[in-house]
Amino acid sequence: MAARNEAFARTHNPVTPWxxxxxxxxxxxxxxxIKDLLMRLYYDKDDAALLVDPQHRA
Structure with a gap:
């Protein structure tokens, strides 16, 4: 567990977070x-073309 914590401490930073x-x-x-990744990406929240109908199933 100590090795894991050291690896996290040495490689975690604001640009490449764990x-x-x-x-x-x-x-x-x-x-x-996926939710975490999407929250980190910038997108124009006012662009209606990016919104998906919540009733739509892929």
């Missing part, structure tokens, strides 16, 4: 990872 994802539930882990 994100720890709980993976007890693989599906939920993937959703949370």
């Amino acid at each position: 994100t720890i994802v709980r993976a007890d539930d693989k599906h939920l882990a993937r959703i949370n990872l």
Whole structure:
């Protein structure tokens, strides 16, 4: 555990942060990872073309 913590401390920074994802539930882990990634990306929140109908299923 000490080696893991040292690796995180040496490689984590604002440009390339580590994100720890709980993976007890693989599906939920993937959703949370995607959600975290999208929250970090800049996009124009006022651009209606980027909005998706919540009722739409892919």
